[in-house]
Amino acid sequence: MSGTAIVDLGTGNLRSVARALAHEVPGETPAITRDPAVIGRAARVVLPGQGAIGTWMAALADAGLRRAVDAALAGRPVLGICLGLEALYSFSDEDGGVPCLGLLAGRVRRFTGADPGARKVPHMGWNRVRQSRPHPLWRGIEDGARFYFVHSYYAAAERDDEIFGRTDYGLTFTSAAGRGNFFAVQFHPEKSRAAGLRLLRNFSAWDGAR
Amino acid sequence: MTLASRVIPCLDVDAGRVVKGVRFVDLVDAGDPVAVARRYDAEGADEIVFLDITASSDGRGAMLDVVSRTADQVFIPLTAGGGVRTLDDIHRMLDAGADKVTINTAAVDNPALVSDASRHFGAQCIVVAIDAKRANGGFGVFTHGGRRDAGIDALAWAARMEDCGAGELLLTSMDRDGTGDGFDLALLRAVTGRVTIPVIASGGAGRPADLAAAILEGGADAVLAAGIFHFGKFTIAEVKTVMRESGIEVM
Numbered sequence: 001m002s003g004t005a006i007v008d009l010g011t012g013n014l015r016s017v018a019r020a021l022a023h024e025v026p027g028e029t030p031a032i033t034r035d036p037a038v039i040g041r042a043a044r045v046v047l048p049g050q051g052a053i054g055t056w057m058a059a060l061a062d063a064g065l066r067r068a069v070d071a072a073l074a075g076r077p078v079l080g081i082c083l084g085l086e087a088l089y090s091f092s093d094e095d096g097g098v099p100c101l102g103l104l105a106g107r108v109r110r111f112t113g114a115d116p117g118a119r120k121v122p123h124m125g126w127n128r129v130r131q132s133r134p135h136p137l138w139r140g141i142e143d144g145a146r147f148y149f150v151h152s153y154y155a156a157a158e159r160d161d162e163i164f165g166r167t168d169y170g171l172t173f174t175s176a177a178g179r180g181n182f183f184a185v186q187f188h189p190e191k192s193r194a195a196g197l198r199l200l201r202n203f204s205a206w207d208g209a210r
Numbered sequence: 211m212t213l214a215s216r217v218i219p220c221l222d223v224d225a226g227r228v229v230k231g232v233r234f235v236d237l238v239d240a241g242d243p244v245a246v247a248r249r250y251d252a253e254g255a256d257e258i259v260f261l262d263i264t265a266s267s268d269g270r271g272a273m274l275d276v277v278s279r280t281a282d283q284v285f286i287p288l289t290a291g292g293g294v295r296t297l298d299d300i301h302r303m304l305d306a307g308a309d310k311v312t313i314n315t316a317a318v319d320n321p322a323l324v325s326d327a328s329r330h331f332g333a334q335c336i337v338v339a340i341d342a343k344r345a346n347g348g349f350g351v352f353t354h355g356g357r358r359d360a361g362i363d364a365l366a367w368a369a370r371m372e373d374c375g376a377g378e379l380l381l382t383s384m385d386r387d388g389t390g391d392g393f394d395l396a397l398l399r400a401v402t403g404r405v406t407i408p409v410i411a412s413g414g415a416g417r418p419a420d421l422a423a424a425i426l427e428g429g430a431d432a433v434l435a436a437g438i439f440h441f442g443k444f445t446i447a448e449v450k451t452v453m454r455e456s457g458i459e460v461m
Contacts, residue, residue, distance in 0.1 A: 011332065013309055020285050051332025113406045118213075120408050120431060122334055122377055126214040126256055126461045146214060146461050148287060150309075150334045150377075168212050191287050191309060193251070 001076070004030040004204065005042035007069060009059040009083075012050035013190075017081065017200075020190035021046075024197045025204045034059075036068035044203065045072040047184075049083030053108070053153070054095035056083050073103065073182055077208040079137075079200075080184030085177060086153060088184055094153050104177055106157040111169065118170025122152040129165040129175050129187065135210065137183050137202045138164070145195040147187035149175075154186065181208035214461040215425045215453065216256035216432035217446055218410060219439045221246055222263050223292075226272030229263065243276045244283065250439070251284045253446040256461055258284065259312070259380075259434060262292030263355075274306040281307025289337060291380075300327050304335060312380055314339040315353040318360045318367075321374055328375025337410075338376040340364060342397055343384040349397050356384040364397070365404050372405045379409045380434065386414030390437065393420055398428030410434050418444055418452035425458050 006017050018030045030046070031038050039045060047069070049056045060066055072078050080088055092098045092108035100108070111121045126146040131138050154173035157163050164183065165176030175186045183203070189196035222229045227241045240246065247258050258280070262273040270293060277290050290303045291312025303311045317324050317338050328336045341356050342349045342364040349364035368379055381401050383394035393414045402409045408431035411424035415435035424430045438444055450460045 013304065013307070015305070015307060016281060016285075016309070019282055019307070023282070023285070050334055119406055121406060122408070123213065124334070124378065124408050125216050125431070128212045149213075150287075152333070188287075191285060193286055197285055 001041055001043045003042055004028060004044050004046060005039045006030050006032045006046045006048060007039060007065075008032050008034045009049055009056045011052070011056055012048050012082065014048055016188075016190045017046055017048050020197060021200055021204065024201045028204060034062075034065055036064040039065070039068035039072060042072070042076070044077040044079070044206075045069070046079045046081065047084035047087070048081040049087070050150070051083070052095060053083050053086055053092045053100070054098045057087065057098055057100060060087075073101075075181055075208070077203065077206045078182040079203045080182065081190070082151060082186060082188060085184035085186050086155060088177065088182070089155055089157075092153060103182070104155075104157065104162050104179065105159040106155055106174070108153050109156050110153050115170030122150055123154075123169045124150045126192075127167050127169060127187075129167050131176075132163050132166050133161075135164050135176075135178070135183065136206050137199055139202050140198050141195050147175075147185070147189065147192040147196055149187045151186060180210070212459060214256065214459050215430075216410075217421065217449055217453070217460065218257045218259055218432055218434045219250045219255050219446065220259040220261060220412070220434050220436045222261050222436065223273055223276055225264050225266075225269030226276055244279045247280045247284050250446065251286055254450065254461065255286065255446050256432070257287040257289060259289045259291070261312075262290070264293070274302055277303060277306040277308050291337070291339060295323075297323070297327060297330060300331060304331060308335075310335045310337050310378070312337040312339040314341065317371065318351060318353050318362065321370065324371060324374040324376055328377070333375045333377035336376050337378045337380050338371040339380040339382065340368060340371070341382050341384050344394075344397075349400065352384055356387070365400055368401045368405050372407050376407060378407055379405065380412055381409055383413035387412070388437070389414055390416030392416060393424040393428055393430075393433075395423060395428045398424060398430055402429030408432065418449040419456075421449055422453045422456040422458055425453065426456060
């Protein structure tokens with residue numbers, strides 16, 4: 001197995017992730033793909049996505065693709081980005097309710113805009129991520145560094161040991177989460193300048209162990 | 211509040227070249243949008259906006275190339291707009307590497323384009339640009355670079371675009387644009403008080419204090435400026451220092 005597969009579920013700026021990886025990791029030419037065979041051969045897998053999670057989960061319903069992604073999540077290094085974080089939880093309130101992968105404990109809720117300090121939805125821009133526990137993907141990144149966010153839904157995580165980063169936007173939400181060989185972020189490392197590029201470089205060097 | 215207020219330089223691009231005389235003494239080619247975008251990235255821009263002002267249709271492809279080459283080298287959000295009329299136009303911009311696309315005149319001509327685009331690509335990448343001008347004691351929407359009165363109230367239009375699924379508004383005061391006299395704070399207050407999506411203030415930035423006022427008094431989430439940066443009057447870092455000293459959270 002070799003290389004990085006960026007799973008194409010039809011939403012989000014997949015090429016940005018590929019470009020950032022190619023820029024940051026010498027010799028890296030990630031495949032943007034929905035081919036189960038290519039995903040099956042990849043040493044590491046990125047699950048990016050933006051927009052509607054219902055559409056995203058529907059694209060993942062293809063049996064062969066789902067098996068390939070499940071296999072990656074079961075043992076190889078996987079990085080979820082934005083919807084790729086939300087989808088790891090059991091359920092999202094988006095689109096009237098969407099069952100998700102259920103690998104992490106918690107559910108995905110919408111920002112209500114009720115908080116005076118966070119009236120604007122989507123949460124858009126550069127916000128701080130407090131690293132709640134160490135992880136190889138945080139290596140070389142300052143605790144509290146800012147990353148670029150754009151999302152209207154957030155993960156309300158239930159298990160503290162699955163939370164790796166927290167961000168304040170009216171309420172405090174889980175901006176980085178994971179377990180074992182998978183790690184996911186609500187922000188966009190591919191659009192977060194040096195800190196984001198460093199996280200992608202860390203991912204490309206990660207063996208999937210804590 | 212730990213979300214930073216954004217400072218966004220805007221580049222007008224004509225057939226693939228920067229217009230409005232960007233002056234950087236040490237840039238070999240100050241007309242190259244990619245070189246200028248890299249400079250702004252290095253200075254700490256929070257996003258970059260490219261606005262295609264190419265009049266002829268044969269020059270339009272150049273914009274896609276500019277976006278694509280920038281996205282290969284600059285890893286912050288890129289917004290592109292100008293002449294966007296169809297879902298295909300939006301798709302091409304996003305595919306080239308834009309994170310967001312602005313829709314202006316086409317939204318006025320066909321508001322369904324905004325709802326279709328939002329459903330299709332996600333609200334997060336659909337920015338509706340509103341060119342507003344004081345008229346009849348209120349604010350009117352203008353199109354075609356501010357030359358044509360659309361006969362629509364700007365506040366009602368902002369609310370309608372939010373309902374259609376715009377993820378963000380780029381609000382330009384045509385009265386202030388290019389004057390350097392400061393943003394139209396009354397316009398900003400009126401719009402930011404009306405919608406719950408982020409609003410980018412544009413038109414009138416002359417001094418760093420103007421950008422701070424747009425945030426503190428106008429309620430804007432981001433400020434966009436062109437001349438103040440292009441002519442080397444102030445760097446992005448200098449502007450952010452003034453904003454920070456005013457108590458604004460910046461990156």
